[in-house]
Each structure stands twice: as C-alpha cells, then as structure tokens.
Amino acid sequence: MSIEPITGRYMTVKIGGTSRRIYFEEAGQGRPVLCLHTAGADTRQWRHLMNDSEVTASNRLIAFDMPWHGKSLPPEGFETQEYLLTTEAYIETVLAVTEELGLERPLLAGCSMGGRIALQLAASHADRFSGFIAIEASDFQPAWYDIDWFHRPDAHGGEMGAALVSANISPYAPNAERWNTLWMFMQSGPGVFRGDLSFYTRDDSLIPRLPTIDTSKTPVHIIVGAYDLTCTPEDAERTAKAIPGATLAVMDELGHFPMSEHPAGFRPYFIEALGRMPSYTAEAA
Template identity: 45%
Template sequence: MIDGKLWRETCATDERLALASAAEVSFTACGVDFVFGAGSGAPAFELRAPDAAWQRFFQRVPPPWYQSFFGMLMRVPGAEVRGDELAFAQHAHLVRRVLEIGRTLASGEPEPAAGPLPEAHATTGGYTTVRLDGVPHRVFYEESGTGPDVLFLHTAGADSRQFAYLMNDDRLRANRHMVAFDLPWHGRSAPPPGAAPGTYALTTDRYAETVVALADALGLHRPVVVGASMAGEICLELALRHPERFGGVVACEASDKVPGRQVSWARDPRVDQTLFVPEWVDGLMAPQSPAEYRAEVWWGYSQGGHGTFVGDILFYSGDWDATDRVAGIDTGRCPVVMLTGEYDYSCTAEMSRRTAEKIPGAAFAVMPRLGHFPHAENPPLFVPHLLDALSLIDDRTERLA
C-alpha cells in the first residue's frame, strides 16, 4: 500500500485541499479515516473496503467499479462508510481529492494534466416555444451541420452544452443536421412562469411529450434520437411509443430499469448541492477520459438548477420501468442501437445487454474506456461509436424503404 506519512504530507501541501484547511486526514490499516476539525480526535467517518478492493482502486488505471469510491459503494461487497454519513456527503469533494493523491502515490506516475479543448464555435442557437399541458415553455436549442436530422438529449441535471464537441465534429457536421436542446428547468430553458423552485419532477409521460413537442416545433423529419443515461431510457420509450415519428434511436447507458440511484444527500439542505451532485456523478466517468473533458462535465453539474437533478432522478431511477414493455419495440419501424461504456457502474453493460436481448432486432455494443457520459467525457472516442450506430440505422432504414 501507500506510505501513510508521505500521503499525509502530500495532502497537507495540495493546493485544492488547502481550500479546506480545517480538514485533517489520518489512515488506518484497512482503509482511510477522515478527521474533520483540528484536534477533534475521533474520525468523523471512515472509508472501508477489503484489501483486494483497495489494491484495485489504487491502480493507475483501475478496473471498472474501482475508479471511484462511490462506484465501490454501489458494486463492491464490503465497501462502506462508517460513522457520520452526513459528514461524508458534505466533504465528498475532499474525499475524492485525497484518494486521487493516494492513487498517484501508489502508481508512481503523475496525474494526467488537463490539455486544451478543441474550439466549439460551429453551432447556432435560439429559442422556441413548446406547449406542455397547455402551458408555454421557452426552450433553448442549438443546431449544427447539414443532412438527416439527429436530435441529442442531455443527461439528468445537465443541459445541451454536453454536445458542444460532437456538434463541432467535422465528420458529423458534413452528413448530419444535429440539434440539442435544454429541457425546461435546465440550462438556458427556465421553469415556466410561477413555478416554485424545487417542485420539478420528471415523469416518463412528460419527458416523451417534451421531446415530441420540440421535434415538432423545429420541424425535424424523423430524427434519430441520441441520448445517454435518463436520455437513453427515453430513447427506448420513444421507439416504443412513436416508431413512426423517429427514424431510430441510439440509447446509451440505458436499460429497462435502473434501481438504486436516488440519493437523499442530493436534496439535503445541509449538503452543498454544487459540490455533492458533481461528485456523485464524477466517478461514473472512465479513468482514461481526458481531464479537460471530465472537468467540463463536473462544472456543468455544479451549475444545475435547484432540485433539477433530483427531479430527473425521480424519472431515471424511479418512474422509468419498462421491464415488461421493451419487448414490444418494433425495430423494423424504429431501429434501436444500444451502447454502454464499460466503466458505467450505474447502468452496467450487462444491464444494457440484458435489455437489448429483450428487444427483437436491437443492436448492442460495449464501449471500452468510456463511462456513463460517453458523449461528453471523451467525445473523440465516442464519435466513431456514434458514426457506426448511425450507419447501422441508415442501412436498416434503406432495406425497409
């Protein structure tokens, strides 16, 4: 394992940890104790896991589930937080940083540095109005490229900025007209007038209705819908409900049901949501994803509207349950491609595979070195997967014409 003295000394001089100077860190034989408040004595909480799990965790490139302690908590037997779980939630950003330092020391390799991001200026944006239950909603959208329509759907608590680099990719722009939009209550699409903050709650019906209304408002012709996570789930629902309206779906990080992803700390007033929510999702990304893209995903989640992430998760890991319905998708009318990153511990590749096997004619593939946000955490790696999926949908559509 790691030299505890060196680990503590490194943490003591780390610039990011210095922002929380009241935090002290001590270590035990089996895991890590975090002591908050100088001279407090007893640890506020401890992170515990089997020795074999820690050995996997501290590899420079850990295997799936072990890239994050949140992943270990969900998927690795014996991983747990002992003590004050509220303190753990309040300091999740410091926990991650301490463990990152430990991983660097254990591997003997420096942390990957963030590089420059490509320019993303090819999109144009504007607003349109969609009516939901008779109520007008002002919705922001962006578009880029020429060709058949592709509609991108962002993940829970996020917005269409996630697709900036896909929409600037020359290979996609040359052959596709791409549209991405911010759901109401997200990003640049405000809540409807008079809506009380914190009351937002997404349902399967409202989500499907919103996507159809936006496609109609923009005059999109049978667009292929692409989305990950909750957006991957609604892709499957759209293929089931509206096979004539959409030309196909690319459902990423999706399965017929995703249990266990609602978390009380995401709505607890004692927890800073601008820190906890991005930490909750950060570990879902693959460790190989470039630091610069990962940082943008983190920052985007830190800017989510009050209660928006929680309201989306009520759909993602609650209202959405198509266990007994996905078999009814007619891929002859609406082709289905499912893609899942190998590092996604929320919706694992095996969960997606089992769902794809229920859908006659659906295609499925695992995406190596990608996690829960493939379109945003590593766009250059994801684009070839997307191009292959779109090509497959094109081929199937041409055979049916």
C-alpha cells in the first residue's frame, strides 16, 4: 500500500464578516507556495506536484478549495443565494487563508482565474507575497459564450462545463489525465462554474493596474499553454508586456490546465518558475 505525503485539513476564516470553513491540502517543507485552482475546480488539480518529492523537498505546497468548491461548503443559506465571485471577495479569501496559516510572504501560484487574481494581488497587495507565478493568466477576456448555460434547470451544468473546457486541453495530454481533469468540472456544484466565470469574464479592472506592478520587489512570471483557447499565448504576451519586468514562458504542448492535464509536461516549466522567484531561508519563514 502506498500512502501519499499530502495531508488535508480544515480552517475557519472570516470572509465578508462571516465565518467560512475552508479545506486545504499541503505537502513538503521550506518555502511556502500557495496554489490556486481554476474556475469550477478544486485542489485536486495540484496533486501531481504535491506528490513530487523533488519539488516538495524545498517547497511547502499549499492548495485550498475556494468556498463553494470541492470540500469547502457554501455558506449557510446558500440555497437562497446566487453565487457570483467578485474580485474583492477573491482577494479577501486569499489574504484570509494566508493570514490564518501564518504564511510570511509566500509565493503565489494560480491558474486561470487563480492566475488573474495573482496579478490583481501583485497590483494591490504585493507586500504580502514574495513573488507571483501566474499560469494561463492575462489581463482580461470577455466571454465568447453565454455563461448562463452553466446553470439551467434543463441542462447538467457540470457536464456543460466539462464540454466547454475540453477544447482547452492539449491534444498531447495523457488520456487518463484529460478525463481526470474533466471529472472535476463534472462534479462542480450547481452554478459554481457560472459564478466563477462571472468574475473571469466581466471584471476588466486589472488592465489599467498592470503598469503599477513593481516586479523589482515582487517578480511576476507568466506561463501559458500554446493550446489554450481561453487565455492564448498572444493574450499572455500582451499582459506580460504591460507589466514592467515581467517574464513569460510559452508551453508548446500544453493547454489551459497544465498541472492537471499534463503534469509531466508542466513540471519543468513550474520548476523553472520557482527558480525565478526569490531564494528562501528558514529565517524568512
């Protein structure tokens, strides 16, 4: 029998003045790296890197399920609420988790909507982090589809979401991981993917803030997959150029969910990104 080194626990934080029970997983030791999942998914997207002994030998990877996602339940009375993620609530959640875990200037690695909020945090709260790895991240893309399709009484929102994102997975992705990635979207709670996409496709406030990011204090490295149709390499390049000193890597054979869809292909890019971040000492923890 093989027991993985990943441990999972719960924490309670205040978000919007309300206590929220949040599930998180971690593995490794050393430099803290807070990892954010994509829209409509959860921490399972990071499981391959959290099981990578070379990565975790000197990095403490921490991933948490946003409220309404995975094992983080919605708030009491959710049945009468409409879930619509906002930039303000997202930032508050990430900062609350960072504070509750006692993380002193961790690295922040986020993918898709997690990459977008990483850039928002680089513009507004850079002093709370030591660097940003923004994966499949760009300034803004309006929706080219009707997001209301993902929460209808006559359609299965999880299967609809999986159908949409399937086009964003690289043809080079191993078949097993392609379907594992899609399964997470199939399990998404009613209206959750739609609520995440509301943030992702309707908030363009990041665009004017990009030039204010000071990469001399907190570096920003953007990684994008060549087969990403939502955040294209051109989108990522445009965004990197708007941030003075930001760096960019294009992954030739990967799509929008690289750490999940093709972990072996993503691994060298993530290790390179970690190498671009400030060095870590135990005294800084």
